[in-house]
Amino acid sequence: MAMNEMMAAQKPRVVGMPQTSYNWDQRDIDRCLEINSVDKFDIKSLQYFRRRLSRLNDLFFYMILLTCGSPYRLTELYSVLIRNEERLGSNVFVADGMLGLFTNNGKNSMKYSRERPILKMLPEEVSECLAHYIYFVRPFEHTLVEYQEQTGSLSHTEFKKLSDKYKLHLFVGEKQIKNSTTLGKSFRKFINKTTPKLRGIMYGEIRQVLSYFVGANVSGMIGLQIKIDNTLAEQAGHSFSRFVESYATNRDGYNHVMLQRMRDCSAAWHTCLEMSTLQIFTPSVFTRNEPPKLTGEELIEAGRQMFGQHFKFKDGQQQATSDVANCFSMMVAIDSGKTTCCIIAMLAERTHSLRQTDRGKKTHCVTIFVVPYISTLNSTIRQLTENFNVRTFDGSVGQVNDYDVLLMSLEDGHLRYLNQVVRHFQSTNYQGKTYLRRVVVDDAHILQMKQYVVDGNKNVPVVFLTSFLPQKEDATMSRLFNINSLVRVSSQEPLLPHKEFTLFKKPNTTSICQTVLEKVRSFGSAIVIAESSDKVSYLVSQMADEVPCIGIYGSPVSRTAALNKMASENIRVVVTTAEAVVGLHMLKPTTVLFAYSINNPIELLVGSQMSSGKVDMVLLNFYSSEFQRDLLDTCVNLMVTRHMRLTEQTCYEAGKERCHACVKKRRHA
Ligand SMILES: [Zn+2]
Structure with missing residues (x-):
């Protein structure tokens, strides 16, 4: 396997946690500080840089709030942690490199001692930014706090508090964010950037904006607003369906319903925002009811x-x-x-x-x-x-x-x-x-x-x-x-045996037809592959009087009927197209004859694999595509191996001289 395949194979498929620690090389840190003109011994300089990073953190808050699907209660979003641990809990989860946020609604948990999982998925774009943020920026921010402690501008207690915050919490600046003016400003900033249609809209109008968005841009999603309302009601624990689903069925059933609904909601939202939706979270991942893993x-x-x-x-x-x-x-x-x-x-x-x-x-x-x-x-x-x-x-x-x-x-x-x-x-x-x-x-x-x-x-x-x-x-x-x-x-060494290819160039359909007929008569049995259904029916009509043959083309029903007739009447000449024989594993290997033209290497492969060793090509003398021009004077076995990205070797080099181009080459040598 190639390297990238190995990596793909090793990539965990199910949910994991983001790695929250990155071992920065001291040189990287110095370089980063240098680029941003930060002096690590200067308190003001460090504070200024940390404020800039806090703003970045705020921006993530709005991005997530607005793109994750149904809106969070703000306090809920603040509760999201970034921890490397396996248990279900408020956390950021990774699946196939993209992120989703998982929280538990603790509202009723004392009363009924049941989990209330809430899942918000992030669009691909936000996922990628956030992953980089958690993985690279956070550990760097932590280093800045360490420098601040070293300069003496942070007491040890303050440092411990901040350090925990940076290590465990996704969001740090909650006081600022809770201010709705800040939220409104940032929302406008975000919307202006992502969706030019929505310039100048105020925070209080978010819901109208989304309704407008749904109505204007997404057909068949009129129910989204209702869905959002219902989900909000369900999150708050007050709707009738929530009551039925959570108390009348078992927990796994409830989780399935809820998680699926939340996922759909996120996906619908992403469509509104014209962002690519994250579709790889499967709800079953979060319940203890996974489909089988087989040994x-x-x-x-x-x-x-x-x-x-x-x-x-x-x-x-x-x-x-x-x-x-x-x-x-x-x-x-x-x-x-x-x-x-x-x-x-x-x-x-x-x-x-x-x-x-x-x-x-x-x-x-x-x-x-x-x-x-x-x-x-x-x-x-x-x-x-x-x-x-x-x-x-x-x-x-x-x-x-x-x-x-x-x-x-x-x-x-x-x-x-x-x-x-x-x-x-x-x-x-x-x-x-x-x-x-x-x-x-x-x-x-x-x-x-x-x-x-x-x-x-x-x-x-x-x-x-x-x-x-x-x-x-x-x-x-x-x-x-x-x-x-x-x-x-x-397979370790893909098997593509060299076949014997012969090319006959003909100026028109009549002479192609004549040559095919002569060949078929002398072979006794053959599969003739023509370029289209029209050509199949033409060939069959021209040959029928001379050789018993059958055409396999047209609708599946007529192809099946033709095959049945072929079997019952023992007809040994089959005329067909490359497409029509795909999936038919019943034709016996015989001489294969291409007629008129071959459109691509796959047709050539499909057809020649059915041959017992010999492939004749009776093709028109003029060629339109590069592939067809190549067929004239390039080793056919080379073309086939090149298409399959196998070790390229002409039959001439292999000492077999089995195709028309290599035979010609030897004559000239
Ligand atoms: Zn060759």
Whole structure:
């Protein structure tokens, strides 16, 4: 694994605390003081610098107050601490590098001795600033106080008091902040900077401002104000629904409802402020009801359950299975058994859930499986159906407790509803303890071949299964699905055997058709890959009289019908497009023939992987893209390895001379 993958893999996924101590190098401190013209032996100079840092602290107060979601009671926000400890309590929490604030409403705690967790999430921008502030600025401020004590301007008692404050409390200057004039000024300053539309608005108008904001900028969020009011009421402990949720159900159920609501509220607010919302906190993190973490033994056991006692993981499979089971967003790029990794993780999860349910702790895990298109001939779907309860997405998700797998199809555009589906799961998960564990995208390279609309959601890990996407595409996939970090598991030496490529250049469609026909007649069996459905239907119509052949194209239904016909009538020539064969694992390896043109390296890879060794390309003589021009005179095996970012080697260098370009090179040598 590359360095950045290692780091991603080691990055803690769940909630932790910010490190509040940074060991400043004395040289760094001196440099910092120098830049700011501060003399560490001069009392006035130190005081002045500390005042500047206090203002920064004030600014964070307003930033958090205004961006975290539903407003805090001021005293509540003052109670936020920065401590390195694991127990739940008023604190700043870290998840995947971003921050949220967690407080307990102590209002009723004496009476009912129950926790009242309050969660406010920060938008990404504020999170980043605050993390730097806590990690770097705070320890530095502490050093300044130490200098002040050394100059004698602070008594030891005062120093201890300040020192504790800097070490433990997020906010230091509360007296100033409580003054509403200061708050109003700073609010205006903040709003002027972030949202130019709101110049000149007074503090007393915050609520109207937000209502206006909601009405003017966000469609479908008219309920936000009501939501805010309700949440405030709930925080204060007076609303009816709070009564029902907190006293009529158990604590975990209550926490789920409340935390989910607070999260939604924060997210809606971030949208209003046009800031990117933090979506990585999952409420389950805060309750003692986490979905299962699976051990290596449980995974091996699930493998045996599927394949028998002799089961062993192949190269890279164990790592991939474990990462899938532990819900990393990842690219599974191992040579074989990619789907198996997911199925084993899911089987282990189900065994675990059943055991938990027997103990009275009902849990249920669901995986969304995305396939290129829904077909009974897709071996992945067959394996899923054999092992799990599968539901096919049809615009609605149905009863989430009724199935283990929700099948979605790329071709039917299901991914545009992904975010909606994920949110639905999250809003219902407290009822039956149903957890949406991950989204698996099978044959993920098809996303690169076609432009699909994806509405991603940061809250759910995404697993991509493909051997054809090079590492540089990980960033593209992350962007497409709105993922923060992607781990990659590849086989130690990715297998990409050199194939024999031959190129025939033709001036027009008629001569391409003739050459294809001659070739196919002499081969007896072949897969012909044309550039589009139109060309497939044209080729089939031209060849049908001469050679029994079948075209696989068009709707999933007609493709499935064609495949069935092919099997029953033993037709050995298949004409299709690269997209249409993705996800079909039933075609036997044979000679592969590309016709007309090849649009990108992935088509070339998908097609040539189906060949038993020989790939013929009967292409038009003129080329539009750089890739197509390269096909003329560059070693094809080199192009393929270059796309996959593998060790580049031409077949000429490998001494194999298997492609048209290398053969030509030898002739000229
Ligand atoms: Zn070559």
